[in-house]
Each structure stands twice: as C-alpha cells, then as structure tokens.
Amino acid sequence: xxxxxxxxxxxxxxxxxxxxxxxxxxxxxxxxxxxxxxxxxxxxxxxxxxxxxxxxxxxxxxxxxxxxxxxxxxxxxxxxxxxxxxxxxxxxxxxxxxxxxxxxxxxxxxxxxxxxxxxxxxxxxxxxxxxxxxxxxxxxxxxxxxxxxxxxxxxxxxxxxxxxxxxxxxxxxxxxxxxxxxxxxxxxxxxxxxxxxxxxxxxxxxxxxxxxxxxxxxxxxxxxxxxxxxxxxxxxxxxxxxxxxxxxxxxxxxxxxxxxxxxxxxxxxxxxxxxxxxxxxxxxxxxxxxxxxxxxxxxxxxxxxxxxxxxxxxxxxxxxxxxxxxxxxxxxxxxxxxxxxxxxxxxxxxxxxxxxxxxxxxxxxxxxxxxxxxxxxxxxxxxxxxxxxxxxxxxxxxxxxxxxxxxxxxxxxxxxxxxxxxxxxxxxxxxxxxxxxxxxxxxxxxxxxxxxxxxxxxxxxxxxxxxxxxxxxxxxxxxxxxxxxxxxxxxxxxxxxx
Numbered sequence: 001x002x003x004x005x006x007x008x009x010x011x012x013x014x015x016x017x018x019x020x021x022x023x024x025x026x027x028x029x030x031x032x033x034x035x036x037x038x039x040x041x042x043x044x045x046x047x048x049x050x051x052x053x054x055x056x057x058x059x060x061x062x063x064x065x066x067x068x069x070x071x072x073x074x075x076x077x078x079x080x081x082x083x084x085x086x087x088x089x090x091x092x093x094x095x096x097x098x099x100x101x102x103x104x105x106x107x108x109x110x111x112x113x114x115x116x117x118x119x120x121x122x123x124x125x126x127x128x129x130x131x132x133x134x135x136x137x138x139x140x141x142x143x144x145x146x147x148x149x150x151x152x153x154x155x156x157x158x159x160x161x162x163x164x165x166x167x168x169x170x171x172x173x174x175x176x177x178x179x180x181x182x183x184x185x186x187x188x189x190x191x192x193x194x195x196x197x198x199x200x201x202x203x204x205x206x207x208x209x210x211x212x213x214x215x216x217x218x219x220x221x222x223x224x225x226x227x228x229x230x231x232x233x234x235x236x237x238x239x240x241x242x243x244x245x246x247x248x249x250x251x252x253x254x255x256x257x258x259x260x261x262x263x264x265x266x267x268x269x270x271x272x273x274x275x276x277x278x279x280x281x282x283x284x285x286x287x288x289x290x291x292x293x294x295x296x297x298x299x300x301x302x303x304x305x306x307x308x309x310x311x312x313x314x315x316x317x318x319x320x321x322x323x324x325x326x327x328x329x330x331x332x333x334x335x336x337x338x339x340x341x342x343x344x345x346x347x348x349x350x351x352x353x354x355x356x357x358x359x360x361x362x363x364x365x366x367x368x369x370x371x372x373x374x375x376x377x378x379x380x381x382x383x384x385x386x387x388x389x390x391x392x393x394x395x396x397x398x399x400x401x402x403x404x405x406x407x408x409x410x411x412x413x414x415x416x417x418x419x420x421x422x423x424x425x426x427x428x429x430x431x432x433x434x435x436x437x438x439x440x441x442x443x444x445x446x447x448x449x450x451x452x453x454x455x456x457x458x459x460x461x462x463x464x465x466x467x468x469x470x471x472x473x474x475x476x477x478x479x480x481x482x483x484x485x486x487x488x489x490x491x492x493x494x495x496x497x498x
Contacts (some may be wrong), residue, residue, distance in 0.1 A: 002033030004179045006042065006203055009049040010196025011094070021176055021205070026092030026323040027313035029361030035179045038204035043171075043211040046200045050169035051217050053197030058139045058167035059124035062116040065165055072192035076106060079188060083181055085213040087152055088314035090178035091364065092323040093276045095314060097346060098153075105157030108464045111446035115165035118469040125422045128495075130479045136227065137473040139167035139217040143229075144212045147182075148225045148429065149175035149325050150279045150385075155181050158450075159222045162468035164189075164198060172201045173212060175311040177325055178391050179203050213237050220472060222463070223247065224281070226383070227409075227455050234458040245459035246469055249383040250452065253286045253392075254440060255400040255426070257417035258294045264438065265416045266301045272414075272440035273389040274309055274367050277321045279329075282412045282434075282441045285371075285384060287391045288400045299371050306349040306389070313359055323356075323363040324386060330363045334388030337368050337471065340379040340390075346371040375403065383409070395469045397422065405431045409450030414440050433457065455486070 004023070005014040015036020025032040038046075048082030057065070076083070080102060087098040121135035142278035156172055163170045180200050189199045202208055202426040212218055213236045220243040223233045227248030237244035254272070256265045270286035277379035286303075312319030324330050334352050341347050351366020365387055373380050373390040380390060394400035404413050415426045425436045433452035436442030444450055444465070451462030459469040 001031070002180070004035040004183060004203060006036060006038060006046065007183055007199075007201035008046045008197075010190050012183070012328065015203070023090060023177065023179065024326060024363075025089050027089070027315070028359050029327070029363060032090060035203050038150040038202045038208040038211075040207065040211040043202050043204070043215065044210050046171055046202050047215055047217050049197045050171060050200055051264045051342060052139055053195055054139070054167075054169035056310055057169065057195055057198050060167070062119045062165070062167075062451075065167065066113045066115050068189075068193045069109050069115075069161065072194070072289070073109055075187055075188045075192055076109075076185075079184070083153060085183060086176070086180040086184060088322070088355060090180050091149065091152060092314055092325050093279070094316065094319050094322050097276050097321070098314075101151050102153040105154040106149075106444040108158050109161045111309065111464065112161040112165040115469070118404065118466065119166065119473070121475070127479075130484050131479060133477065133479050135475055135477045136478055137166070137469070139166060140472060140474055142171065143168045143472060144215050144218050144222070145169040146209055146212065146221065146223045146225070147175065149177040150177045150276070150281070150485055151224075152181045153185065155224050156185060158463050158468075160185075162464065163472045164194065166458070166469055166472045168472055169198045171212065171218065172199070173204060173208055174201065176203055176205060182348075211234075213242075214240060214260060216240075219243065222247075222471070225311065230458055243471065245463070246457070247281070247451065247463065248456050248458065249287045249409055250281045250283075250456050251286060251380070251383055251407055251409045252282060252284050252412040252414075253288050253404045253407070254284045254414040254416065255288045255290065255397075255404065256294055256298055256416065257397065257419065257422060258291050260294075260416040261418065261419045262297060262301065265298065265415065266305060268414070268416065268440035269302065269389065270305050270309070274387045275323055276305070277324050278387040279324060279385055280441075281324070282442055282443055285389060286380065286403075287389060288394050288403055290392065290394050290397055290400050291382070292393070292395075299369075299391055302369055302391075303348050303388070306369045309387075311354060311356065311364055311366060313356070313362065315395045318428065321339065321387065324365055325363070327363050329386070330365055333365055333388065335383060336379055336382070336384045336386070337388060340373070340377065342369050343377040343379065345377060345379060345390070346375045375406070381408070390410060401426060401429060405429075408455045409452070410454035411456035412436070412442055414438075414442060418449055453457050
C-alpha cells in the first residue's frame with residue numbers, strides 16, 4: 001500500500017491535515033494507496049518555501065536554467081518505463097498510451113530549453129534625442145498549476161516547464177486520483193539540479209484549490225479540467241488579482257465529407273473516439289457525416305469496428321484501451337448511454353454490459369456507438385468523457401459547419417475531405433481553437449500554442465509555445481537617457497519622441 005504525502009522543499013513530506021483519500025488501480029478495482037489532502041496551512045508552507053527559493057533561481061541565467069531541463073530530459077528517458085507503469089496503474093490507460101502521455105509532456109520541456117531565446121526583450125537605440133528604450137521579460141515569482149487526472153504527466157509538464165524555465169517557482173496541485181507520476185517528476189527535477197523549493201507538489205482537493213486561489217503570493221494559475229470548475233477558478237482567481245488561464249470541457253466534432261477517404265475516416269474515428277477510453281479533452285466524440293449516403297456508409301463500417309475493439313487491463317500491450325479512471329466515472333458514462341436511449345438516439349453498439357474476465361472488479365466500459373443523435377439531446381450537448389461516439393447526420397456542408405459553430409464548446413475539430421477548397425473554407429470559418437484537416441486529433445506541436453475557444457477556454461493566453469512564456473513572465477520597459485550636457489528645463493507636457 002502506497003502512501004502519498006506532498007513534495008515540498010526538495011523532499012517528500014507526510015500530510016498533516018489528517019485527511020486522505022484512496023488511490024485506486026482501475027484495471028482491477030483494488031486500492032493502490034492513499035494520498036494526503038492538504039490543508040490551507042500546508043499549502044501556505046509550500047508557498048513560503050517556494051517564495052524563499054525563487055529569487056536565486058530567477059537570478060540564475062536562462063541558459064543555466066535550460067541545462068537543468070536538459071538533464072531532466074535525460075533522467076526522464078531512463079525512467080520512462082517506470083513512469084509509464086505508475087501512470088497506467090493509477091489512471092487505467094494502457095502502457096503504450098501512458099508513454100504517449102509522457103512524451104507529449106517531454107516535447108514541451110524540449111521546447112523550453114530554448115528559454116534564453118524566449119526571454120529576450122527588445123531594444124531601440126535613439127528613440128529620441130539621447131534616449132534609448134528597451135524591454136525585458138521577468139518571472140512573476142510563485143505560480144501554480146491545477147491539473148487533471150487524464151494526463152498526469154503531460155499537463156503538469158506543460159505547466160511546470162515554461163514556468164520554471166522562465167525563472168518562477170512552481171506549485172503543482174495534481175489530481176488526487178493519480179498522484180504517483182507528479183510526485184516522481186518532482187524527484188527527477190531535483191535530481192536534475194533544480195534547487196529545492198522550485199518545484200513543489202501539494203496533493204489535495206477543493207480546500208487546497210481554494211487556498212491556491214486565495215494566497216496573495218501566488219501570482220498566476222493554470223488549470224485544465226471541466227468547464228464548470230474552469231469558470232469557478234477563473235472567476236475567483238481573477239477577482240484576487242491573479243493571472244489565470246483555464247481550459248475546460250470539449251465536444252469535438254469530425255466532419256466527414258462525401259469525397260473523404262472512408263477507410264481513413266473510420267480509422268481516425270476509432271482511434272480518436274475510443275483511445276484512452278475517450279478520457280481525452282481532444283477525443284472525437286461527434287462524427288458528422290455529410291449526406292445520407294455518407295452517413296449510411298460510415299455507420300455500416302463503424303459498427304463492426306466498435307464491436308471488435310479489444311479492451312483489456314492497462315498492462316495488456318495488445319489492448320486498444322483500458323478501464324476508465326474510477327467506478328464513479330464508469331457509472332456516470334453508463335448513465336449517459338441510458339439517457340441517450342431515452343432521448344431517442346439509436347444505440348448501434350452497446351458496451352454497458354462489458355465484463356473483463358479475471359478483472360471483474362475493474363472499471364471497464366465497452367465501446368458505444370449512437371446514430372441519429374440530434375443537437376437537442378443532452379448526449380450531444382454535454383461532455384461524456386468516455387468511449388461513446390455519437391453520429392449526427394448533416395444534409396450538407398453548411399449544416400455540418402453550423403453544427404460545429406453552434407456548439408458551446410470550441411476545443412478541437414476535424415474535417416476529412418479530398419477537396420482542398422472545402423478544407424480551406426472550413427479552417428477559415430469554423431469557430432474552434434484547434435482544427436485538423438484529415439487529422440483527427442489536432443494537438444499542435446510544442447512550439448505552437450494549445451487552446452480552445454468559447455466555453456472550452458478562459459483567459460487570453462494558451463498553453464505551451466510562445467504564449468506559455470508570455471503567461472509566466474511580465475514585461476518591463478525602460479526608457480533611459482544618460483547625461484550629455486543637454487539642458488531641457490522642466491517640461492509639463494506628456495513626453496513624445498517627435
């Protein structure tokens with residue numbers, strides 16, 4: 001039985017609040033361990049530790065900070081199998097998928113090695129008579145990340161990498177459902193040469209989240225999770241004068257045009273809709289075939305593919321996906337399928353009765369496929385976050401585009417077509433933050449930014465890429481003139497450079 005406390009000041013420390021919660025192993029339903037839930041006082045102790053360590057780290061030049069990240073990459077590569085095993089056991093995704101989770105986080109750390117370039121300011125000589133103007137980027141101080149259960153390696157690294165590279169100290173509040181990987185990442189950063197106190201992990205629930213939102217020494221907060229919580233964190237954090245970026249829910253559509261390569265489209269939907277048991281904010285959960293013939297052909301091909309999906313324990317290398325994260329999540333997903341049937345959608349493949357032989361207590365859900373879903377149904381409006389794909393038929397391209405634009409979420413979207421003009425028009429007109437053209441999961445690479453629109457995102461700046469360094473730094477602009485014998489006398493008008 002594993003006992004998780006916190007990681008503060010460069011070491012693991014036991015929780016002192018007296019409150020804990022269980023950490024499950026989804027593939028068999030067993031209790032893997034317990035995790036401490038931090039009190040307000042424990043969060044304050046972590047912040048005090050971070051605040052004390054941050055000035056020296058900020059004074060370390062960006063190139064030396066980047067070398068620590070380079071060493072971290074080396075250590076993370078050696079620990080890859082260990083990290084993937086912990087992740088798979090606590091989250092439920094397969095080991096192969098867990099390694100993908102880790103890799104996408106590593107790619108952002110690789111980008112952050114370019115911190116010296118990202119931290120450069122601007123300089124103008126002779127902006128006025130004897131006057132030079134220059135700007136500099138400086139760290140904010142102590143910043144925090146509140147990250148979700150579904151990517152326990154990737155999202156913490158997306159948040160921590162740019163923050164640390166920019167010279168901040170970082171407080172991570174990961175999901176209490178799978179805290180093992182974040183705790184191990186903290187140890188690897190320390191081993192790589194990161195000073196104690198620069199990367200801290202405070203495990204907890206709403207009490208610790210509220211403490212982060214209210215603490216005056218935390219200057220910025222990044223969050224990924226559901227939209228209702230994103231709205232709460234954004235509102236409370238901003239009201240406390242903090243810089244806040246929040247990423248919420250999604251209902252990602254994939255439009256299939258009549259000229260699409262149907263084999264490619266079906267493969268894309270199977271992987272993007274059911275991979276990681278649908279527990280991805282970029283999962284395709286709505287297929288939008290254009291025209292009756294396209295829809296009939298798509299559904300005909302999807303049915304046997306969904307029926308033949310191989311579901312297995314996280315350690316099964318041949319499994320397409322594993323269990324969902326908790327029993328509560330399983331029951332919630334099944335409830336949505338029940339609701340879809342009640343609403344009149346056609347359940348073509350029903351995975352509610354799936355049982356994994358030898359793992360009967362695991363949190364398994366078979367793939368589900370709905371046809372003839374309509375925009376007024378809750379299974380269309382709300383994020384299910386499970387292995388459930390809904391087919392919403394569109395009579396023409398305009399209706400397919402309108403479905404994407406009218407939905408309250410605007411995280412990711414895709415179009416499958418051979419028509420370059422249609423793809424170009426779609427990319428220009430669709431009101432969604434990340435667009436794929438014959439790419440089902442359009443997650444940008446680390447040197448571009450990741451972020452949705454509408455109720456999928458709150459705040460002005462996105463994750464990773466240049467936006468991350470803008471988020472975790474403040475710009476200072478200096479206007480300077482050195483004595484040169486010029487006697488201007490007092491001036492009572494606003495200065496100009498004309």
